[in-house]
Amino acid sequence: MSDLHKPNRRAVLAGGAAIAAGSAAYAGAPDPLITETRDWAKSLGDGVDATPYGLPIRFEDDVIRRNVEWLTADTISSINFTPIHALDGTITPQGCAFERHHSGAIELAKQDYRLMINGMVDRPLIFTYADLERFPRENHVYFCECAANSGMEWAGAQLNGAQFTHGMIHNMEYTGVPLRSLLEEAGLQTAGKWIFVEGADASGNGRSIPMEKALDDVLVAFKANGEALRKEHGYPVRLIVPGWEGNMWVKWLRRIEVTDQPVESREETSKYTDTLADGRSRKWTWVMDAKSVITAPSPQSPIAHGPGPLVITGLAWSGRGAITRVDVSLDGGANWQTARLAQPGRKMAMSRFYLDIDWDGSDMLLQARAMDDTGYVQPTKTQLREVRGLNSIYHNNGIQTWWVRETGEAENVEVS
């Protein structure tokens, strides 16, 4: 950019790269945006009555959920993607958090809401929404990732943008009641080893969850990022199953049956299982393994300036625990640098990472590689395919590559 200075040696910041941004205020032609009084400094702006509930400014109207027409062409079973390429930080605003439903988003009022617990309990119970509000609550930030996130990439680099390759994920602060409290209230019997959870929508979307998880950290949640769940995220109540695939986070939660064995429903047999090269399928692959993606630069967020200081940023998460480290490669995995985590990793929550570099203007093969507190290291796509073959659509947590060209534009590619 013409108004950028060359790097100067005085301003040596983190990472050793000199920052060249800014222009001398009084060098060259005066900038009328500074020297002249603009309209917005001469007249009144909007009063506080303008927006009782505020929306993004019109200039940001491209920061929206998007779908892929050919992926889910009907409204019965559909999905859209979080615009992670345009976000920063770790919290996903509800308004642009991806949605996935099997029979559409239903409208269910609080007064019509009921949650039944039945099966192997001493006392089958029906809870109203107001009942749930009387149990002790917890708050936790957790990511929710669809098992099929990055699923199209099993067949090679296909979708050109982080929103589409990795956007079936969001990360929100949930408020809810531990499921453990409700099961204890119903008098959980010792023979009960599983629960089967169902939604109130037409799909039902039933899933079996082992009792150990149900009694550990599962929440029956009614708020996300402080306010009520959005309709498309299961208003008024959804299940939160930290670190486990999003399909188990049943929306419009209607029924929890305590059983002595799993139900083996459609959603955990013909769907949400991983068919291997030899035709056998892995099942009960609930945990979302450690994964990361560079959100900028990326195909939808090209570099908008020339050589010099460049912020590389992205997201990392692990269903097994906390992210402890993210490495970034500029050359397709030959060399790695450890990125800076914006905060210490939190269990089953997204971490934001940054790598501040002095870009020389040549093309790059950008990759990120996540590690978690169990010692797990995110694999390459090649490593994944060697073990899993090419039949699956779920649980692709392979390392993503963006080819960033000299122009700053980026493209989804694979390196061997």
Added chain:
Amino acid sequence: MSDLHKPNRRAVLAGGAAIAAGSAAYAGAPDPLITETRDWAKSLGDGVDATPYGLPIRFEDDVIRRNVEWLTADTISSINFTPIHALDGTITPQGCAFERHHSGAIELAKQDYRLMINGMVDRPLIFTYADLERFPRENHVYFCECAANSGMEWAGAQLNGAQFTHGMIHNMEYTGVPLRSLLEEAGLQTAGKWIFVEGADASGNGRSIPMEKALDDVLVAFKANGEALRKEHGYPVRLIVPGWEGNMWVKWLRRIEVTDQPVESREETSKYTDTLADGRSRKWTWVMDAKSVITAPSPQSPIAHGPGPLVITGLAWSGRGAITRVDVSLDGGANWQTARLAQPGRKMAMSRFYLDIDWDGSDMLLQARAMDDTGYVQPTKTQLREVRGLNSIYHNNGIQTWWVRETGEAENVEVS
């Protein structure tokens, strides 16, 4: 409520209160909301194209910012309040985070944005928005509280709701560049002891900040809760001054002048100073001291059920550091119980607290009292008035009382 059981001894949970929620599924008349197939389980809901940017469901349309007509009757200088009585957790969604402007919310596009740093620097600089994006970024959750929050309460209990008494506050995850980096880039001179910061709106809203704070934790932020700032919060760039009064968090940030002394602008002399009983005024009262409020039950969130398990919840924060403890009184300050913090306190960020009680159905005088990691204890209103008199409108962090009646309704009162 008729469908609640009496407490049973088996289900003894945190706090020792037995939870009675839920009803026996097969006792009494069947509940058609469980036994009959409802419309929402028989037909398709909305597809993912319905809301590229999602909004709250229509049933939540009372969870909005509100103003008080008589408080700021013009659009030139106006404020509204966060509906904290209806929120939970700690994150405030941008859409319902309070706004305060001195000349209205202006519309300023990124390409028209400039930030000038001048004064006692080696190299005056003008930054474009794209320039700012090239500096190393940080993420932090911070609260922003207007100095006048609870200001009407100096004159006694007046506004009947936590939204109005304590709603000039929000708590968001910010992404931005440390101001330190920009000052270093400009070549800060050792004689520079203060900065004067101005907005691009007609009010300018200029404030002086000592250099020690400017170099410590002040951020030049462009995102909140992951996405761009809303127009009313200073899009595209605002200043974040952690723990200090909201008026210093200059929106539409336009200019930072490095000076050797404070400017003593209107906003820090005739306004945002605290006039004492003897007519003298305290100035440079930047820090927002430790404070708390019970958000539910409260006048806008009455108890919707009879005696038995009741969740009391609220928010606490301190501009001096992290909240370490919150106590709750049911009897106007005679006896106190330590509440449960939902997370360990974070510096200059909101904490959510809960007290789970077995309500006997009698009336209560509910109070919360916050403590921070400096040892500061939130004072009573009486204690505050003894020191500050009644002339001030700012910095009222006295303990709030809600009188909760047997009906569950609550009212703003004071106890001596």
